[in-house]
Amino acid sequence: MVFELIEEHGSIARGRKVLIDVGPSPGAVGLVSATVLLESRKGEKVLRVFSPHFPQVSLIDSEGVSSLPVVELHQLSDGLNAIVLTRNFIVESTEAGESVARSVIERIGLDDVELLMVVTSGRLTGTGDVYAASNDPAVLRRAIESGAKVLSSVEALPVDRLTSSLMRRAMTKGIKTLLLLADTEGILPDFRSAKRLLQVMSSLLQIQIDTSKLDEEIARQQAFLKQMEEAFTETGETERREGGPTYIG
Known part of the structure; x- marks a missing residue:
């Protein structure tokens, strides 16, 4: 059996919460949105997950700083009990997705999650709109009222194996799940699409995001x-x- 290396940096707040999953996507829309959200709402890093299933290659950023592939959990507590799940790489293997999803769920408690919000982006219409899909009509209606449009059809969702595993587990348990997909032309990074996405999230979650x-x-x-x-x-x-x-x- 393969085990993940868990680094605990803080405590996860008790009670009902929103789990916001943000993975790599075209235009770096998810990464930019998560960074702004965490800075604006004073997100605190509470957990880091390393796994033998991850690519065993150091990632190098634009400044030449190398780092291992890692999944991080950040706690938002400034007016909203939410966990933001981020990563600096695409989880490509089913084993990695299932294993890390299990580790995350064990620590946050799936029964305490009232909404799983998946944030991603893709090249759809060229309009720059934000599209939404949900297993709950009321949640979808709130997303539309917040400025999103209905995602009627798409050949393949731009999500990785970790997101797929989280969505399957949440929907199997009857947890409300919302997919927010920002349309992007793929400009790296696409700050305009990230801003539109954050505006929808701000209205939907009823929080201020700078x-x-x-x-x-x-x-x-x-x-x-x-x-x-x-x-x-x-x-x-x-x-x-x-x-x-x-x-x-």
Whole structure:
């Protein structure tokens, strides 16, 4: 039998709670949304899970800092009893998904979860809207009232094996489950889609989420894209004046 390595950093609050599962997804929408949510609501890291099932390769970020693949649980207590489950990689194997889901559930207590909220993103319509699906009509109605649109059909959900295992266990137990899928063009990172997603979550969970940092990033990204567009336009005009581009080879 394979066991996970559990690092406990704090305590999980008792009582009924919301479990928010955020995995890697196109445009890094989930990662950005989780980061802003945790900063805004003073999330506290309470658990880290390492597993032999995970890829045994260190991940390296943009600053050259390496880290092992890990699943983390963060406790929100600032006006909402919620656990935010994040990870820095995609859980690809069924064994890893089932094993880690079991470890997570053992510590938070599935019977105490009143809502499993799955946050992800994908390339759907190009509109940038947030789409929702749920096994509970009342929850879906609340999501629609909060600004989401009904996710009528999709060939494959953009979720990994850990999310799939959590959803199956929750729905089998009759726990309300909500999927929020943000439409993204895949720009990395897609701050605009992350902001729309957080706006829906804020209304749905009835909590304030500070997205001012996202506004700054959106403005910075727009300025960069404008500069790139102007540079390409200028290059094209120069090539036309000089008789077209020169190719090597």
